[in-house]
Amino acid sequence: MQSKLSRRVISKAVAAKILAEPARQKHWIKVLAAYLLEQNLVEDADLLINDVARELFLQSGHLFVDVASAHPLSETVRRELKHMLAEVTNAKRVELAEHTDKTLLGGLRARTPDGQFDASVQSKLKQLASIT
Numbered sequence: 001m002q003s004k005l006s007r008r009v010i011s012k013a014v015a016a017k018i019l020a021e022p023a024r025q026k027h028w029i030k031v032l033a034a035y036l037l038e039q040n041l042v043e044d045a046d047l048l049i050n051d052v053a054r055e056l057f058l059q060s061g062h063l064f065v066d067v068a069s070a071h072p073l074s075e076t077v078r079r080e081l082k083h084m085l086a087e088v089t090n091a092k093r094v095e096l097a098e099h100t101d102k103t104l105l106g107g108l109r110a111r112t113p114d115g116q117f118d119a120s121v122q123s124k125l126k127q128l129a130s131i132t
Contacts, residue, residue, distance in 0.1 A: 004039050007051050015055035054113035061092030068101040069108035070121075081110065085117075 010032070017028045032052075036042050053064045065085060067073065073081070073096075082094040089112065101109075106121035 004041070007044065007048050010035070011048060011051035011055045012059075014052050015059050018052075018056065019060055050113050057089075057091065057113060061090070063089055063091035063094045063112060065094060065096050066111040067096050067098045067108055068104065068111075069098065070100065070102075070104040070106045072100060073098055073108070077108075081108075085110065085112070 014028055014032050018025050021028070032048070033045075036045055036048070041048075057063050063085060065081075067081070078096065078098075082096065085091065085094050096110075104120050104122065107119045107124070109120055110117040
């Protein structure tokens with residue numbers, strides 16, 4: 001009987017393989033998916049993907065950021081957001097995965113493997129309501 005590996009061990013190994021063999025990135029993602037299916041760990045996929053993204057950042061300084069915004073980002077906002085995230089995290093490179101979220105009134109939410117930056121209108125309104 002084969003024992004399950006910890007998420008930390010898996011994420012470190014997958015990140016190392018992706019960095020060592022960038023041309024085979026898709027292959028290593030497929031290997032990871034097969035492992036999750038084989039070990040009946042599909043419900044942990046989001047956690048493991050976040051762990052791999054964190055390991056990629058730790059091992060290479062490459063920060064992956066999921067950005068939800070009310071409207072597509074302008075080039076200026078995209079550039080400023082990347083600059084701000086690079087400064088705050090000391091990332092060597094910042095890559096944004098952008099998508100629009102119709103539930104946002106305005107602004108954006110940026111999620112990194114270790115935290116979230118919420119500059120949405122909704123969060124600002126909640127802050128204002130808590131003050132009064």
